[in-house]
Amino acid sequence: MGGKYSLEELEIKANDIREDIIRMLEYAGSGHSAGPLGLADIFTALYFDVLKHDPAKPNWGERDILLLSNGHCVPVRYAAMAHAGYFDKNELMTLRQFGSRLQGHPERTKLPGLESTSGPLGSGLSQACGMSLAMRMNSENHRWIYVIMGDGELDEGNVWEAAMLASKYKLHNIIGIIDRNNIQIDGPTEKVMPLEDLSHKWESFGWNVIDIDGNNIEAVIDACSMGRANTTKPTMIIAQTIPGKGVDFMEYDFKWHGKPPDHDQAKKALHELRTLGGKIKGEHE
């Protein structure tokens, strides 16, 4: 660590981002709940510590690249971007509405700061490979490319095509992060399409693999540092996360993968987030 925020400040930010996710999804009336909540700690670590970026200059030529390959989790990215200063937080409530820059799945041409358009799964890592190859051709040696992927997404063959290419060309400035929350739309990943032994799969494809607790902000930051320090292999961080993290009735329940909370559920969820699960008294209650 060494960023401008303390660990405690980052944890509060992650909680704020979770609250915004709940508000956005309730207001939008559609969208995915579990994934974005589970990814809040990873996105907090990235936008407030790991990434070299400037919210005032989203096209800054020396910025690191963050690709969200599992585009359906974009509410967490929008919330993190608003908190980082890319746009006003009020705009978060336009999520999924007609005319909004905050499309249901991210579109690069609509909102500055998004690096690509995604939704259909499996193509983020390939784009990272293309970007990394271009950076190498340009002798840009101090830029990193972070790619967030879902675990269900790993069912896609396109991912493994990219895994081979990154390894072949030793694209060591790619740091992938798998949101290993063990759920996908049709149920637990190991029932829908078993992925294990996931670490060994990536290792055997020639990747530097780091297993972490993806809801531990410090662990995410440390793993990214370790990934950057490896100059021979691309890095894959397998981040175990709790789907729906922070909201007790959503945690670990695959039924929350693809739906938003209704008004009462959102109220309950917000209360829980504000009181950290009853551990503290809510400020506004």
Add this chain to the structure above:
Amino acid sequence: MSDMHLVHQRWTDTKVLMEPIRKGFGRGLKSAGEKDENVVAACADLTDSTQMHLFKEAFAERFVEIGVAEQNLVTVGAGLAAMGKIPFVSSYAAFSPGRNWEQIRTTICLNDQPVNIIGSHAGVSVGPDGATHQMLEDITLMRALPNMTVIAPGDSIEAEKATVALAKYKKPSYMRLAREGTAIISTDKTPFEIGKAYIYTQGSDMTIIATGTMTYQALLASEMLFKQGIDAEVIHCPTIKPLDAATILRSVKKTKLVITAEEHQVNGGLGGAISEFLGEHYPVPMRRVGVRDKFGQSGKPEELLEEYGLTAKHITFTAVKLHEEAR
């Protein structure tokens, strides 16, 4: 027409040189690479047959071997383009865009990244490899996508020009190439611009609009038709999207009869594009020469072109019949 600077004025019983259209792409890519160091190339294990080896030999550090992975081919292309490169990505048309349409749709068209997708070995003239490798639906697939340009050069000379033009164009694009030798009909002086159609033969009784390998056949057909008293205008239409509406409309308003010709399914191909356009703007009697809802098969190119009705003779027959019916 003299200002088109074609190789000949007359085509029947005139010897023409043959060269695969893909060879022109290979030369054009190397030349585009010399002009702009941002031009890069990627191939899916078909570097020699797509003619990318010329570029690879000249600019090894700007060439990426993807292996047999067409989904990765175009998405790596999208990543290269995102960092300011001008990527050309090639395979056989049956595989790219045959296998990776969604990746092209999302990461190139919707994402607005200027990737040039090169589909070689299109059409039944691929020959002995058979139906699996004879791509006949690529124009349809690519034409349906918003933000995509579609080009089918008429010979190797034009393919070379089109490649150089694509490197400067910087929009999502698809170009289809053919395997077998195609008659060289144009010269270095023949005009080519993306989005333009060209009147290769002037006429007043009928408009024949052809693309790719079929333009030479259309030129031959116009001479057969002239002998039968039909004065046909031949429009070479290398850019299928966006269509050169002005050139087509001007000709059709004069002739009021239309034939289209392509080595591709008529459904959704050039014939589809012209039907849609004229149907809305200037409906006239028309017929489409091309493959009619069938797959190809193994055989010699000439046997297959005959079987699927893709020769000057077939264009002539269709045109005469249309002319009679319209009278």
